[in-house]
Amino acid sequence: xxxxxxxxxxxxxxxxxxxxxxxxYSDGEIKALLIKRAMQPxxxxxxxxxxxIYPDEDLEQAAERVLFELTGLNxxxxxxxxxxxxxxxxxxxxxxTISYFALLRIEDFExxxxxxxxxxxxxxxxxxxxxxxxxxxxLSSTYEMLKLKLQNEPICFDVLPxxxxxxxxxxxxxxxxxxxxxxxNFRKKIKHIPLIAHDEKQQNVKHRPAKLxxxxxxxxxxxxxxxxxxxxx
Amino acid sequence: xxxxxxxxxxxxxxxxxxxxxxxxYSDGEIKALLIKRAMQPxxxxxxxxxxxIYPDEDLEQAAERVLFELTGLNxxxxxxxxxxxxxxxxxxxxxxTISYFALLRIEDFExxxxxxxxxxxxxxxxxxxxxxxxxxxxLSSTYEMLKLKLQNEPICFDVLPxxxxxxxxxxxxxxxxxxxxxxxNFRKKIKHIPLIAHDEKQQNVKHRPAKLxxxxxxxxxxxxxxxxxxxxx
DNA sequence: TTAAATTATTGTCCAAATTACAATAATTAA
DNA sequence: TTAATTATTGTAATTTGGACAATAATTTAA
Numbered sequence: 367x368x369x370x371x372x373x374x375x376x377x378x379x380x381x382x383x384x385x386x387x388x389x390x391y392s393d394g395e396i397k398a399l400l401i402k403r404a405m406q407p408x409x410x411x412x413x414x415x416x417x418x419i420y421p422d423e424d425l426e427q428a429a430e431r432v433l434f435e436l437t438g439l440n441x442x443x444x445x446x447x448x449x450x451x452x453x454x455x456x457x458x459x460x461x462x463t464i465s466y467f468a469l470l471r472i473e474d475f476e477x478x479x480x481x482x483x484x485x486x487x488x489x490x491x492x493x494x495x496x497x498x499x500x501x502x503x504x505l506s507s508t509y510e511m512l513k514l515k516l517q518n519e520p521i522c523f524d525v526l527p528x529x530x531x532x533x534x535x536x537x538x539x540x541x542x543x544x545x546x547x548x549x550x551n552f553r554k555k556i557k558h559i560p561l562i563a564h565d566e567k568q569q570n571v572k573h574r575p576a577k578l579x580x581x582x583x584x585x586x587x588x589x590x591x592x593x594x595x596x597x598x599x
Numbered sequence: 600x601x602x603x604x605x606x607x608x609x610x611x612x613x614x615x616x617x618x619x620x621x622x623x624y625s626d627g628e629i630k631a632l633l634i635k636r637a638m639q640p641x642x643x644x645x646x647x648x649x650x651x652i653y654p655d656e657d658l659e660q661a662a663e664r665v666l667f668e669l670t671g672l673n674x675x676x677x678x679x680x681x682x683x684x685x686x687x688x689x690x691x692x693x694x695x696t697i698s699y700f701a702l703l704r705i706e707d708f709e710x711x712x713x714x715x716x717x718x719x720x721x722x723x724x725x726x727x728x729x730x731x732x733x734x735x736x737x738l739s740s741t742y743e744m745l746k747l748k749l750q751n752e753p754i755c756f757d758v759l760p761x762x763x764x765x766x767x768x769x770x771x772x773x774x775x776x777x778x779x780x781x782x783x784n785f786r787k788k789i790k791h792i793p794l795i796a797h798d799e800k801q802q803n804v805k806h807r808p809a810k811l812x813x814x815x816x817x818x819x820x821x822x823x824x825x826x827x828x829x830x831x832x
Numbered sequence: 833t834t835a836a837a838t839t840a841t842t843g844t845c846c847a848a849a850t851t852a853c854a855a856t857a858a859t860t861a862a
Numbered sequence: 863t864t865a866a867t868t869a870t871t872g873t874a875a876t877t878t879g880g881a882c883a884a885t886a887a888t889t890t891a892a
Contacts (some may be wrong), residue, residue, distance in 0.1 A: 424685055425685075551851060571859090571868090783882085784881085807838070809839080
């Protein structure tokens with residue numbers, strides 16, 4: 367124990383926040399939802415939406431609250447990324463921030479600026495301005511985490527609709543990894559993932575409609591339990 | 600923004616801690632270094648060593664301090680795993696804890712119980728008792744993170760000596776993943792990792808000594824920069 | 833000094849996965 | 863009915879991965 371051990375209560379002088387990185391894809395690009403700060407510090411700079419966590423609030427709950435306040439979206443799974451805590455990262459005090467992310471389909475909802483900020487916008491990762499705080503760093507680390515999790519956990523099904531076509535599935539990976547895959551080969555690659563094929567087909571498309579699939583959670587978790595399986599993309 | 604937005608300063612009522620999971624291998628098993636708590640809460644229960652973070656202390660710095668106090672070891676890279684923050688996880692107040700881990704060679708050092716606790720011990724993951732707080736959960740999540748990072752980042756070189764034999768390299772993965780690999784095949788698998796082969800050989804072994812290698816950081820990071828490379832095991 | 837024992841290192845063969853690309857099937861729109 | 867479009871399946875070549883054998887280098891014991 368350190369020399370300068372102090373009273374337990376003296377430690378209760380920090381705040382913690384969540385920062386929510388919402389990734390979305392459109393026009394062949396991955397974008398993040400940013401807000402323009404309407405107040406000090408970093409007034410008028412773009413920033414990742416975040417908020418302090420209430421004292422009795424769970425971390426994920428806080429992340430989902432921020433998402434809801436910004437987008438009106440509910441029931442979107444948020445994934446924890448990393449925690450950032452350099453002593454001086456927040457000019458007003460010691461604030462340690464836990465980053466969460468989600469992957470969304472931009473066209474699925476309307477952003478509501480709400481009380482947050484003057485402006486809310488999807489910004490391409492390719493074209494990122496200087497952000498408030500250490501948010502550039504948080505954003506790029508979290509993008510790496512997104513890719514890592516897409517490769518090792520079935521989080522793709524959090525963002526895909528309940529029933530999806532194999533092409534939609536493929537496009538998600540194409541957008542996230544910014545590269546095209548061969549259709550036939552992609553289908554071979556996902557053969558090990560338990561999917562349920564439905565009789566239903568895509569509607570309202572002006573070409574041959576694709577078959578709809580859904581993720582077979584039960585079979586998946588059975589495979590995981592029995593250690594006979596690991597998700598790999 | 601939530602209805603019950605309160606003053607900024609009211610949020611500074613929480614504490615942060617780091618929990619340091621030290622994984623080590625010996626006798627063909629992965630073990631974690633645990634302490635027996637000498638005080639309330641959870642007195643006499645085994646726990647992951649951790650400590651509150653000082654107000655002006657960086658997270659990694661705190662993790663390295665805990666490691667040092669417990670083992671006397673310096674300059675071991677600690678890796679961030681996940682952050683745990685259920686409101687009631689600590690009976691004395693809201694404490695959010697950030698878990699860090701390191702992988703060590705048990706025979707490389709002596710544990711010093713120091714002021715920490717009555718007892719310090721390496722405990723096999725196979726044979727884990729009920730731990731204090733939510734430490735069983737933290738431990739198993741962090742073990743998963745260790746394996747994930749071993750597969751996707753070159754953290755193995757943090758724990759290997761600067762110059763190592765290919766067998767030592769292989770054994771590290773064998774211990775972590777609890778399975779044996781074929782020597783010849785392992786060598787093929789790591790062909791893409793930039794290693795420097797030295798003329799030097801293993802000393803004091805009673806058999807043909809193996810050649811020593813070291814990790815070529817420069818070549819590695821060049822490959823990463825230029826996007827011509829991803830670490831995969 | 834030599835042979836046996838031990839471990840390092842390299843090679844080979846076969847099966848499985850990956851890649852590039854082609855062929856066929858189903859549907860819409862004209 | 864046909865052209866256009868996209869879905870789906872197939873095939874052949876290449877690369878990777880796993881099982882196992884062969885050879886090389888070194889120590890130890892006879």
